[in-house]
Amino acid sequence: MNLIDFASSPMSLLPPLVALSLAIVTRRVLLSLGVGILLGALLLTGFTLSSTAHYVGTTVKAVFIEDGSINSWNMSIVGFLILLGMMTALLALSGGTRAFAAWAQSRVKSKRGSKLLAAFLGVFIFIDDYFNSLAVGAISRPVTDRFYVSRSKLAYILDSTAAPMCVIMPASSWGAYIMTIISGILVAHGVTEYSALGAYLRIVPMNFYAIFALLMVFAVAWFGLDIGKMREHEISASQGRGYDKENEVSEEARDLTEELDIVESENGKVSDLVLPIVFLIVATVIAMMYTGAQALASDGLGFNILGAFENTDVGTSLIYGGVVGLAIALLTVFKQKIALNAILHTLWVGAKSMFGAILILLFAWTIGSIIGDMKTGSYLSTLAQGNIGTQWLPVILFLLSGLMAFSTGTSWGTFGIMLPIAGDMAGATDVAMMLPMLSAVLAGSVFGDHCSPISDTTILSSTGARCDHIDHVSTQLPYALSVALISCIGFVVLGFFGSPMLALAATSVAFIVLCLVLSAMSKSKMAKLEAL
Secondary structure (H helix, E strand, C coil), X not given: CCCCCCCCCHHHHHHHHHHHHHHHHHCCHHHHHHHHHHHHXXXXXXXXXXXXXXXXXXXXXXXXXXXXXXXXXHHHHHHHHHHHHHHHHHHHHCCHHHHHHHHHHHHCCCHHHHHHHHHHHHHHCCCCHHHHHHHHHHHHHHHHHHCCCCHHHHHHHHHHHHHXXXXXXXXXXXXXXXXXXXXHHHHHCCCCCCCHHHHHHHHHHHCHHHHHHHHHHHHHHHHCCCCCHHHHHHHHHHCCCCCCXXXXXXXXXXXXXXXXXXXXXXXXXXXXXXXXXXHHHHHHHHHHHHHHHHHHHHCCCCCCHHHHHHHCCHHHHHHHHHHHHHHHHHHHHHCCCCCHHHHHHHHHHHHHCCHHHHXXXXXXXXXXXXXXXXXXXXXXXXXXXXCCCHHHHHHHHHHHHHHHHHXXXXXXXXXXXXXXXXXXXXXXXCHHHHHHHXXXXXXXXXXXXXXXXXXXXXXXXHXXXXXXXXXXXXXXXXXXXXHHHHHHHHHHHHHHHCCHHHHHHHHHHHHHHHHHHHHHHHHHHHHHHHHC
């Protein structure tokens, strides 16, 4: 099928912008994504209805079947979601969730402590962003619920610790992927003074958005910096009126956030929750090492840890980890001699609780394919090329990468497009600026991903917190934009002075000022509400 080429046309932006705008205005994610899919298909096929129908059918089929076989990546994520949903339900049935919440409540003495617990868990579980959002959500949700922390706040904590941690950790699925790309860039431009790992470690202190997004999570948790709609959700939760603004939750979001209809055992222990989660984490890490080692062996290479992470099969590893975690969770309910029909009902309820998230993901993957065919990323990448002063390139690449990730809903796709472009631009202008420009792309990609309603990471953070998806997007946006603003200051300083330490210091000062401003805004809003 011949598709119209939009590589050099601003029309390539239309489908994602329409989908994003509709999602924000209507709060109906599936409807909005569906309109974006249909619009993109019509544009690509010249508004020929038969061709449009064939193209949409082919694109949807590719979500499930690719090159004549099952799309292993997509189906692995779907499978992991179902496994995790069933495991989470079993944790409730066994009484482990209740026991852990009671245990945590005896040690976590405040609302602040419950938020800090979620934040610290988000930092320590950095192997993969999907795994982070879902696993930390399952562990933290009972505790934050007990202290009436809004689900929107929990979703923000999950989202703003997952990707930022993964992007700055070499021993993660993100780190391995990024180092693979950087390695090719270094070879292409004859850079030999440092390896891909060495370049990656030098880039980390210049990834201002990731660093300060993490710090902002802890500042928000400690100082209660609730601004915009986040304050409304926090007030609603603190008054015991539910964890989301029920009158504003769409039907599809209700499916996503409904509580599991499960009778919890009174005999549960903390270990009934902790052991399945620990085995899930350990099994996933082992599986990542194993699949990575297999890939190294097939290429005739010796085993090493970073090489294993670089070549690992994340999707398959998540499935292995999910199966092990589910098996341990089943053992915890079997040992309590819970009736088989109750266990089967719980497994079904747990799987069903993930169907809403899976449906949104399928729509997001479909529109992602269409955006790829529209060549939205190619068009956006052309905006960075031209007669621009070298000193401005880091901040321009940061903003452009953010726009691309926001429009396409994928930080990894943005890495794949923008990192080589940044490398080429540095090679053609000033090779000494290569690492600052690469860091700007990484930072911007995470920023755009945080803001995008069609990002799978954002969707899974909503799922992990059992929060309305658009509520999560709208409450996280002010924090993401604030951190992006101070990151721009850092990249401007980096571009003009070429000193990572000076840029980091300037961004740190800006961050402190930002926290003071947000604190003043938060207190002012609270005073007005109390006066009413």
